[in-house]
Amino acid sequence: MNIVVPIHRVQDAESLVAAGADELYCGVFTKDEWCDSRGSGCVNHRSEVFSNLNDFSQLRRLVKKAHDLKIPLSLVLNEFYDDDKLCAAMEQVKQAYDCGVDAVIISDIGLLRYVREKGYDVSVHISSCANVFNSHTRAFYKNMGASRIILPRQLTREEIGSICAGGGMEIEVFILNERCFYVDGFCRFQHGNITKRLGAATVLWHFNMWLASAAAVIPRKILQVMHRYVVNHDHACCFPYGIEDGGEPAFRPQKYFNDPRSFLYACGACALRDLKELKVSHVKICGRSMFTERIRNIRFVKDAIALSEQDIPQGEFVAEVRGLAQKYRKYCGDQYCYYR
Amino acid sequence: MEYALNIQHIDQCDLWDDRYQRIYFGDEFCNENIPSVDDTKRLMDFCSQHALRMTLVTPFLTDRGVDAYAGIVRLLSGCQGLDLEVVLNDWGFLPLCRESGVKISLGRLLTHQPSDPRLGTHRRPGKNISEKWQRIPVNTYFTAFMKEQHIERIELSNTALGVAKEQLDEMPFSFSLHVPDVYLTLTRYPLFSGRDRFKIFSGSGASLPEEIVIAIKNIETPIFIRKNAFFYKNPHFEAYDGEDHPVDRIVYTLYP
Numbered sequence: 001m002n003i004v005v006p007i008h009r010v011q012d013a014e015s016l017v018a019a020g021a022d023e024l025y026c027g028v029f030t031k032d033e034w035c036d037s038r039g040s041g042c043v044n045h046r047s048e049v050f051s052n053l054n055d056f057s058q059l060r061r062l063v064k065k066a067h068d069l070k071i072p073l074s075l076v077l078n079e080f081y082d083d084d085k086l087c088a089a090m091e092q093v094k095q096a097y098d099c100g101v102d103a104v105i106i107s108d109i110g111l112l113r114y115v116r117e118k119g120y121d122v123s124v125h126i127s128s129c130a131n132v133f134n135s136h137t138r139a140f141y142k143n144m145g146a147s148r149i150i151l152p153r154q155l156t157r158e159e160i161g162s163i164c165a166g167g168g169m170e171i172e173v174f175i176l177n178e179r180c181f182y183v184d185g186f187c188r189f190q191h192g193n194i195t196k197r198l199g200a201a202t203v204l205w206h207f208n209m210w211l212a213s214a215a216a217v218i219p220r221k222i223l224q225v226m227h228r229y230v231v232n233h234d235h236a237c238c239f240p241y242g243i244e245d246g247g248e249p250a251f252r253p254q255k256y257f258n259d260p261r262s263f264l265y266a267c268g269a270c271a272l273r274d275l276k277e278l279k280v281s282h283v284k285i286c287g288r289s290m291f292t293e294r295i296r297n298i299r300f301v302k303d304a305i306a307l308s309e310q311d312i313p314q315g316e317f318v319a320e321v322r323g324l325a326q327k328y329r330k331y332c333g334d335q336y337c338y339y340r
Numbered sequence: 341m342e343y344a345l346n347i348q349h350i351d352q353c354d355l356w357d358d359r360y361q362r363i364y365f366g367d368e369f370c371n372e373n374i375p376s377v378d379d380t381k382r383l384m385d386f387c388s389q390h391a392l393r394m395t396l397v398t399p400f401l402t403d404r405g406v407d408a409y410a411g412i413v414r415l416l417s418g419c420q421g422l423d424l425e426v427v428l429n430d431w432g433f434l435p436l437c438r439e440s441g442v443k444i445s446l447g448r449l450l451t452h453q454p455s456d457p458r459l460g461t462h463r464r465p466g467k468n469i470s471e472k473w474q475r476i477p478v479n480t481y482f483t484a485f486m487k488e489q490h491i492e493r494i495e496l497s498n499t500a501l502g503v504a505k506e507q508l509d510e511m512p513f514s515f516s517l518h519v520p521d522v523y524l525t526l527t528r529y530p531l532f533s534g535r536d537r538f539k540i541f542s543g544s545g546a547s548l549p550e551e552i553v554i555a556i557k558n559i560e561t562p563i564f565i566r567k568n569a570f571f572y573k574n575p576h577f578e579a580y581d582g583e584d585h586p587v588d589r590i591v592y593t594l595y596p
Contacts, residue, residue: 080452080477081477081479082475082476082477082478082479082507083479083480084472084475085477085479086479086480086481108477108479108482109431109481109482109485110478110479110480110481110482110483110485111479113481113482113484113485114481117481131400131430131449132432133371133400133401133402133430133432134401134402134403134405134406134430134432135403135432136401136403136406136430136432136433136435136436137430137431137432138432139432140431140432140434140435141431154527154528159402159403162402162403163403181527182525182526182527183400183525183526183527183528186400186449186525186526187525187526188452188453188454188455188456188523188524188525189456189524189525190454190456190458190459236456236525236556242554242555
C-alpha cells in the first residue's frame with residue numbers, strides 16, 4: 001500500500017520521501033492565473049496561493065527531483081470548468097506534460113476527454129470531487145481512460161469493498177486530515193476569498209504572492225495558527241452555526257458542522273488492515289495547505305502500514321495503532337475517525 | 341413554458357393542480373430515500389389519469405441505490421406510451437438509462453452550478469465578478485460528451501446571482517429551473533439520522549422538524565436543511581419566464 005503525499009514547495013521533496021512518501025501530488029497556481037482569476041478561484045480546488053507551486057519552472061524542478069528519488073508526481077486539476085477556465089486547465093496539462101508529470105488528477109469529464117483525445121501520455125486519476133460512490137461509476141471512468149479512482153471520504157468499508165471488487169483500477173482513499181462533513185464534489189459553498197468578516201486579511205491570506213514566498217520563513221507554529229484562524233472563519237467547511245429558535249435564528253458560536261479540530265486532524269489508520277484486504281492500493285494524506293506535522297504524518301501512516309502487515313489479532317492491531325497515534329501526537333476518537 | 345411539480349413521496353400528489361403539466365418524482369439529493377416500485381406504479385397511474393408527463397429523479401448512488409433504481413427504470417421504460425425522463429446525478433447510472441432508452445436530463449449534482457449566496461453580494465470596487473459566477477461549468481468537450489450520450493436537458497437552480505443567458509443560448513440543450521429552493525451542499529446521510537460520524541447536536545435530533553432553518557456566521561441568507569441537503573430560498577424567477585429564454589421548464593418544489 002502506497003502513501004500519497006501533498007507538496008507545495010520544491011525543497012520539501014527529499015524530506016517527504018525520506019519520511020516514507022511513495023508518491024507526491026501538487027497543484028500549480030501561477031501569477032497570471034492569480035491575476036486573471038481573482039474572485040473566481042484557480043484551476044484546482046485550492047485557491048490559496050501557498051497551497052500550490054507558483055510557476056511551471058518549479059514544477060519542472062519538482063518533477064526532476066521526484067524522478068531522481070524514483071517516485072511519481074501528479075498534478076491536481078480537480079475543478080469543473082466552463083470554456084474560459086478549461087483553457088487555463090488545458091494549458092496546465094500541456095505545460096505539465098512538457099515538465100514530465102506522471103499523472104493528472106481530474107474531476108471534469110471535459111478535461112478528461114481533452115487529455116485522452118490529444119493523446120497525452122499521462123495517467124489519469126479521478127479526483128474525489130468526481131464522487132465515485134459505486135462500482136458502475138468506477139467502470140464508467142475506466143472506460144473513459146482513467147487508471148485510478150480517488151474515493152470520496154464518506155464511503156463505508158463495505159462500499160469501498162464493492163467498488164474495489166471490480167478490479168482493473170488502482171483505488172486510493174483518504175487516510176489522514178481534512179475530513180469534511182459535506183460531500184466535497186457536491187458542495188457549492190465557495191471556498192475562500194469571499195469572507196466579509198476578515199476582509200482584506202483573508203484576501204491577503206489567499207492571494208498574496210509575497211505571503212506565499214514568505215511562508216517558507218515564517219515560523220510554522222505561527223503559520224498554523226494563522227491558517228486555523230482563517231480556515232475557521234472563511235471556509236464553509238468549518239462555519240459555526242445556530243438553529244432558528246422561534247423566529248430569529250439564534251447564533252451559537254460553539255456549534256460547528258465540522259469542528260475545526262476534527263476537520264483538520266481526521267484519521268483512518270486503524271482501518272488500514274481492512275483497506276488492504278479490500279485491495280485499496282493507495283492511501284492519501286490530505287492537506288496541500290498544511291505547513292506543519294507533514295513529516296510526522298507520513299511516519300505515522302508508514303508505521304501504521306507496517307503494523308497492519310504483522311500477524312497480530314485485530315484488537316491488538318487497533319490498540320497498537322492507537323499507541324502510535326499517541327506517540328505521533330495524533331488525535332483519536334469517534335469524531336476524528338474516517339472509517340469507524 | 342412547461343410547469344412541473346417536484347415531489348419526493350407519492351402522498352405529495354395532493355399538491356398537484358392543473359397548472360402543472362409534469363411531475364418530478366424522487367429525491368435528487370438523498371440516496372437513502374429511494375421510492376418503492378409500488379409507489380412508482382401509483383404515480384404512473386396518477387400521471388396517466390391526469391395526462392401528465394413524468395420525470396424520475398435520481399440522486400448520487402451507492403451500488404445498492406443503483407440496483408434499486410435500475411428496477412424502477414426497467415419498470416417504467418417497459419410501459420407503452422409513457423414519455424419517461426430521468427434526472428441523472430450519478431454517472432454510474434448513465435449506461436442503464438441509455439440501455440432503457442429514456443430521455444436523460446443532467447441533474448443539479450452534476451451541473452456544478454455556483455450557488456453560494458455570498459457570491460451574490462460580494463463585489464470588489466471597480467470589478468463586477470458576478471458574471472463569472474453566473475456561468476455554469478459546462479465546457480465544449482463536456483457538451484460534446486453529453487450530446488454523444490443523448491443528454492438533452494440540464495437542471496438548474498434559481499441562484500440569487502442568476503444564470504448567464506448568453507451561455508445557455510449557445511448550448512444545444514434545454515434547461516429546467518428549480519424554484520424556490522436553491523441547492524447549496526449535502527452530507528452523506530440525513531443530518532439527524534445519527535449515521536454520520538460527526539458530533540453535531542448534543543441532544544436528540546428526534547424532536548427537530550423535517551426542515552430546519554439555521555444561521556451561519558458570514559452568510560446573511562438564511563440556510564435551511566432538509567434531510568441531508570442544504571438550501572436557501574429564491575422565489576424570484578420572473579426573468580426566466582419569457583418566450584425567448586432558453587429555460588423552458590419551471591420546476592416547483594412545494595411542501596404541505
